[in-house]
Amino acid sequence: MSIFVDETTKVVYQGLTGSQGRYYGLLNRDYGTNVVAGTNPRKAGTDVDGVPVFATVGDAVEATGATASCIFIPAPGVHDAVIEAAEGGVEFIVAVTEGVPAHDEARFYNRLKRDFPGVRLLGPNCPGIISPGRCNIGITAGHIALPGGPVGIVSRSGTLTYQALYELKEKGIGCTTCVGIGGDPVPGTSFIDCLEAFEADPETKAVMMIGEIGGTAEEEAAAFIRDHVTKPVSAYVAGVTAPPGKKMGHAGAIVSGGKGTADAKMEALSEAGVRVGLNPTEAGELMAEIVATL
């Protein structure tokens, strides 16, 4: 099993006709993902390397039975693209685009919660989701992930997600699903959403978590792990040495008002029984130790 996606997931790419959308959409198809459609209101009726293009997500869903969408629309259009996907009838939306204004994110997050409670949004500003061997939606390089489990991965950062997959692959450890939740202030899917799903997934036996400075998502995840997660967890939090008041690349990665420090996050996670590594390699080694005892 995997979480959120599997081999039956059918994906429509919003922005398939753009350079990024085309590149990653076709790469995802090559990996084995059911890439069933693209959208572009001005290019409906055409195709991208055999993938039919529709005017809207609603049209694509009607014609192809798409169940998920992946957004490669430039930042100014992401708000409307998310709402269009939800109205169009998909149940899972992956927004890869970075640079979306925080107010837009807050607006569509709350709109989905109220009017489309069955729809899950991943991102924006995230690498996407991969269930190795089954489905890859987004920009993760598929071959760095080993299929089969038993580890589930959830991460706030793109390249560190790859690093985590790679550390595990080097040790011969597979992954059930790897979810990149993204580094923005209002992520559609949180650590807690993923931890809850991994806890319920019988194939996932342990969870690796990659956090970073800023906000309190890691602290909230720690409290959730303490109370609700029985499976072992290893973690790494990036930005131990980040100076306060400076955004470290991601819009959400900033230590301000003495809050959001890596130390506080690592302490909260340790107290919840999570094995915390000081760098990605160490977190991978801790996970190898955990897997050896399963």
Place this chain on the structure above:
Amino acid sequence: MDLFEYQGKQFFAGYGMPIPPGEVAFTVDEAVAAAERLGTPVMVKAQVHTGGRGKAGGVKFAATIDDVREHTGNILGLDISGHVVGRVWIEQASDIAEEYYASFTLDRSAKKHLGMLSVEGGVEIEAVAEENPDAIAKIWVDPVDGLEEATIRDWVASAGLPEAAVEGAVDILGRLYEAYVDGDADLVEINPLILTEDGRVQVLDAKVTLDGNSVFRHGSYTEFDETQTRDERETAAHSRGLQYVGLDGSVGVIANGAGLAMSTVDVVNQVGGSAANFLDIGGGANADVMAGALEVINNDPAVRSIFINIFGGITRGDEVANGIVEALDRVDIEAPIVIRLDGTNADEGRVILETHLSESLQMAPTMLEAARRAVALADASGGAGA
């Protein structure tokens, strides 16, 4: 993007909030001329992107034009927590009866907007939150619903503002929320919001942080981008479109991806060194981007060694290796370089780099090993303890 106080006040004034008349000045003569137009007494206020101005002597009351001349002369050039004052705001002095606090920001946990209002203004809100949390009235606003006047009235009442301030505060808070949403702000803060002796509610200080991601719908924000506080290195990186944060150490860091860059800085510190910077070159990592990154690092005199940490995902290791080789041809690098290359096509990339290796261009198999070598090289050339 952080706004200076005066920019924040002008931003607020654009939404109809009452601010005392004032003018910005870059020289003593300009300050004097402004004060003559405004009429004394005035306040002379340092404009810096940091707190603690008052304690540092950056805010002074000037009863006369001579006072304006003296205070402005002292304040211009003053160093406030590393920020050198380059401009002052000259403002008509207000007769303050009471000081309040008001702000809106995004509550990332609740995923809603958070409004905070307190009768304990004029001091750091963090201090109030710690010592007397009940003195802060909070409301959470669903961005889909927006903020109704009736809600604002209840909020003002629960904060315990006196009758005389209610109408003025309700009006300002409605406008403050409008400015916050319409202007795509990360933070709008009025501290203090004042009630004057003659019963008017006014904005006496303004702290505004705007979302840099929203510039596409706010063309005028480019003027604020130009007044951001950046050191020379950050300015150089910014002009090349690189994500760069200057730090105090001696190991220059280049990595692809914000998380990996942050992690690289961490690892350098963990093995006993200190990073000179955070630099994320993003996904591309082609020769142009790599050359630009190396130029920025090369121009930092504190850099004693360079650690290039690349994880190929979609980006292929051989492309990155070619990019590095080409960049090294273009830029004359002074500090020795340690490269760690992993991920997609890393083997092919390593083969390409192999033929260029020397004392000053090394390769290491892991992130930790590369960090150790980069730190050793920095120490060997006298960069220890930076």
